[in-house]
Amino acid sequence: MTTAIAHPSRALAVALIVRRSLRRHAFATAVTILAAGLASGLVMAVFAIQSQSQRAFTGGNVGFDAVLGARGSKLQLVLNSVFHLDESPGNIPWSVYARLKADPRIRLAIPYAVGDNYRGYRIVGTTPDLFDRYRYGNDRSLAFAGKGRAFDPDLREAVIGSFVAERTGLRYGDHFHPSHGISFDDADDDEGHHAHNEEYVVVGVLEPTNSPIDRVVWIPIEGVFRMGGHVLRGEGQVFVPKHGETIPDEHKELSAIMLKFAAPTVGADLDNVINKEGKEFTLAWPIAAVMTGFFEKFGWITRVLLLVAYLVVAVSACAILAAVYNTINERRREFAILRAIGARKSIVFSAIVVESATIAAFGAVLGFVFYSAIVIVAASIIRTQTGVVIDAWAFHPALAYVPPGMIALGALAGVVPAVKAYATDVAANLNPHS
């Protein structure tokens, strides 16, 4: 019997041993892969969501340089006027807006007045300047879907963001009643006791901007002033607008003024005058810096989330260790046979470590599925809650180093059972002594 002897291939032997073991312990392997996948996906998702949400809230071009509002927290001002979250810190008189609008250092000043909602979506009173002169992102202006247009400042007309249209079903030509307050109660409806009597008609639906603007119902600022139940205290005196009568400017009040400067140095000048020397108002400038401060202040939340994610990774590594370790006892005879037919101890050791690493590798691959699912859900929640669209598929270095890290950790977890397999007494586990 003649033969051609091939090159020895212990790697092939290790691969075969690993394949057979994984198949034989298919259920335990599948569960362990699931755990490793979840851990890997969770870590990548926490990194990516944290990074992308921070980028979306601090790096995106919101179209304004600063926000002017009542004396108080800059963060609250930004959250309320830029992201349409949180309560307004208070009101400021119309005269401030008039002054800033006339100031040559200010390229654009847009007044916001808030206080009502429609089904939980904030109603913001403003001027048509928002649709004519406002630019966001890469010098883009707000665009209307279909035959939509900007509201007439003297009529009860509304322009709604794309997300509002998507979620409420409001379309061009539809009518609605605003509800009082900035939060919506499920018991409220158009006829509910919180609903205003004023009826508005939708004259425009904005194209998506992937920004908080998509979650807003825009109405003429005059409409907010004249909304039933609203009381104005512009310069201090209480004033209730009457139908058919002009509202004197001294009674008008605003929640915030959105500012775009003519030159970069203006921000510092105004910051000095308003924040440092003045006591009446607060200038949130630069907006991105305010949000960066927010993320820095609450960075511990991310660290806690990461800690939890790392703990899940550690638990999954323990699961790999336990799953493989539990097979060692039942496989002692297999190891003894392998050794008896010539497998060196290093082969047995390698097979166990490679088996653990393979489980972790499958888990790392599955991790991308979990990662995708988590970021899709998280992006959807963030969009629903804030209107901010995060780039869920943007690359984050964690996507490159977590999977190999998981594999390395899996291999490390395999060392303990591998040592046990390594130490298998061949003669004792092979045959009884005769």
Added chain:
Amino acid sequence: MPLLEITDLTKHYRTPDGATSTVVDVPAFSLETAEQCALRGESGSGKTTFLNLIAGILAPDGGRITIVGEDITAQGESNRDRLRATHIGYVFQTFNLLQGYTALENVELAMMLGRGIDHAFSRKLLEHVGMSQRLHYRPAQLSVGQQQRVAVARAMANHPQLVLADEPTGNLDAANAQTSLALLRELCETNNAALLLVSHDPAVLAQFDDSRDFAEINRAAVSKEATA
């Protein structure tokens, strides 16, 4: 130079009560290339330990074992493993096939661990032992006779110069025992491999020209009989 040469080989075990028991004490034993030798030994006579010492699975407490000119007692475990993989085939009473692996994989895995995989030769071996229709059967799907034939094929996978067989027919019926033994002897002869077989079955021992009593070469077995 003999293929296998043993001098003053001893192996002791510690008994549960702490005493030391000598299981193997072989002053001299040798086997020539392609020689076929059967050793008769009763249960507990130390013959499996003797074979495990020759295979390098166990390290002796004293003495010397030389196989193809290499003193395995002077070598580390890793080298003994290498020598076992490339020069020694081992057939066990309980077959010791790997349960999760097919017949073909059992043979080829031994090749991977030894001189390297040779698909043509592995199939030829299994065909030779009548298993060509059962290449992808797992041990549990084979009869005991078929399992032992796969074990014989595996023992020959790396063209060993020495084949050790520990009660290779002990779990087989007479017909299967005869077939397996004939195959084993034929394959050893064809491959110019020496065969050292231990058995307590007179029918097996009677087929060998060179059949020795293990008690005659193992002084430990003699002393045990004397004290019994």
